[in-house]
Amino acid sequence: MPPRSKAELLPKHVRDELDQKLRENGYAELVGLSQWLHQTHGTFIGKSALGQYSQGLRAKDKAASMIARDMQEDLSDRESVDLLLELGALRVKEQRILRRLEEIGYI
Numbered sequence: 001m002p003p004r005s006k007a008e009l010l011p012k013h014v015r016d017e018l019d020q021k022l023r024e025n026g027y028a029e030l031v032g033l034s035q036w037l038h039q040t041h042g043t044f045i046g047k048s049a050l051g052q053y054s055q056g057l058r059a060k061d062k063a064a065s066m067i068a069r070d071m072q073e074d075l076s077d078r079e080s081v082d083l084l085l086e087l088g089a090l091r092v093k094e095q096r097i098l099r100r101l102e103e104i105g106y107i
Contacts, residue, residue: 005052005053006045006049007045007049007050007053008053010041010043014037014041014043019057021033022054023057023061027057027058030047030050030054033050034050
């Protein structure tokens with residue numbers, strides 16, 4: 001297994017801040033982010049290393065987005081099935097009520 005990148009070794013709060021800035025900048029502005037890390041946190045991570053980290057973050061975000069979309073579609077499908085089952089049960093109940101009303105001469 002390859003060693004973790006410098007960005008992955010950052011403290012969690014710094015890495016979270018970096019991730020947020022990368023997302024806000026469209027996973028770009030790597031030189032500026034490298035300077036920000038150096039000036040704000042005293043850590044130097046080069047443009048190339050940030051580029052690799054940024055690509056990995058973008059891939060993770062895309063995968064998470066696809067999973068969330070698929071889960072939402074699955075939930076919609078399940079909800080539709082549940083609603084159709086409930087509708088079927090209501091129609092059966094409606095027929096029973098109509099039959100009973102006929103039996104007592106109301107209809």
